[in-house]
Amino acid sequence: MGRYTYNVIPSVQTKVVFPFERDIGISYVKLLLHYTMLEDDSYRTGTSTTPACECRSGRETAEHFLIHCTGYTQIIKDTIEVALYIVNCVLPTSFLKMYFER
Numbered sequence: 001m002g003r004y005t006y007n008v009i010p011s012v013q014t015k016v017v018f019p020f021e022r023d024i025g026i027s028y029v030k031l032l033l034h035y036t037m038l039e040d041d042s043y044r045t046g047t048s049t050t051p052a053c054e055c056r057s058g059r060e061t062a063e064h065f066l067i068h069c070t071g072y073t074q075i076i077k078d079t080i081e082v083a084l085y086i087v088n089c090v091l092p093t094s095f096l097k098m099y100f101e102r
């Protein structure tokens, strides 16, 4: 747990900013502490028989779930585009489609 947190937050002085939505903040902390219902965490704690993801392309870790899972390819792509929009203030096409073509 400590080593993983260090990989994400390498400096003790780093101020972690959590979202205003409490349930989203709780999810962030659970991902950070490896205390989720993802298969890899469940396998480690003995509540799952396998650490493998349903997509069969790897262990269902937080990183796999958020970045690499082939089962959520479009959601991951949209999330990354929205994150890039927030950082660069460039509105991605898929973001427009997602919110204005319903």
Ligand SMILES: [Zn+2]
Binding pocket: 053, 054, 055, 056, 057, 058, 060, 064, 068, 069, 070, 071
């Ligand atoms: Zn997967």
